[in-house]
Amino acid sequence: GAVVSQHPSWVICKSGTSVKIECRSLDFQATTMFWYRQFPKQSLMLMATSNEGSKATYEQGVEKDKFLINHASLTLSTLTVTSAHPEDSSFYICSAWATATTIYFGEGSWLTVV
Amino acid sequence: KQEVTQIPAALSVPEGENLVLNCSFTDSAIYNLQWFRQDPGKGLTSLLLIQSSQREQTSGRLNASLDKSSGRSTLYIAASQPGDSATYLCAGRYNNDMRFGAGTRLTVKP
Numbered sequence: 001g002a003v004v005s006q007h008p009s010w011v012i013c014k015s016g017t018s019v020k021i022e023c024r025s026l027d028f029q030a031t032t033m034f035w036y037r038q039f040p041k042q043s044l045m046l047m048a049t050s051n052e053g054s055k056a057t058y059e060q061g062v063e064k065d066k067f068l069i070n071h072a073s074l075t076l077s078t079l080t081v082t083s084a085h086p087e088d089s090s091f092y093i094c095s096a097w098a099t100a101t102t103i104y105f106g107e108g109s110w111l112t113v114v
Numbered sequence: 115k116q117e118v119t120q121i122p123a124a125l126s127v128p129e130g131e132n133l134v135l136n137c138s139f140t141d142s143a144i145y146n147l148q149w150f151r152q153d154p155g156k157g158l159t160s161l162l163l164i165q166s167s168q169r170e171q172t173s174g175r176l177n178a179s180l181d182k183s184s185g186r187s188t189l190y191i192a193a194s195q196p197g198d199s200a201t202y203l204c205a206g207r208y209n210n211d212m213r214f215g216a217g218t219r220l221t222v223k224p
Contacts, residue, residue: 006157034211034212036214041216042216043118043203043214043215043216043217044203044205044214045214046211046212046213049211091155093157093158095158095212101146101163101165102160103148103160103212104160105150105157105158106157107156107157108155108156108157110155
């Protein structure tokens, strides 16, 4: 079974609304989680590093006020896409290191903004 | 800048062929390099991880090599099967995050 659970798998929202995606580590604690975005036929691009109990670290070019990240516990990080627009439609995926050498990815979330 | 490149972008082979996927990285200061498989609309499945001190790793029909000095890694798939059809991603780990290539989309025809 999955050791990193991501929810929802698919979401459709109206332009201008906000949508929240959850990433949970099921069998381990993760002080750090990562959020990636993948556009069709492109690579995964790191958006931000989510740190438990502190502010997320965003990659250059990623709007922190648009992509709100909250890492409220050692097993949960959330990504909220605020005021979503069609260009935000993408595949969002999270990951967490279970050990120094083992990383697990969530199953991803497809966001479609109409 | 830490960039990871994969060639070819797409590959189609008949069943039973051996094949090689290529990955190159610009910054050799990686902690490790990992190969993943991604099925359409799905997350990532880790295939092989090579530590920076290692030269290769093998798992079943898969063999991955790493040459830090030249900034290259290869994934060798022996006796390919239709079930191997997927996108294969390589990723270099730098500090705590990972940099991904754009992937090679493999199709194995029966």
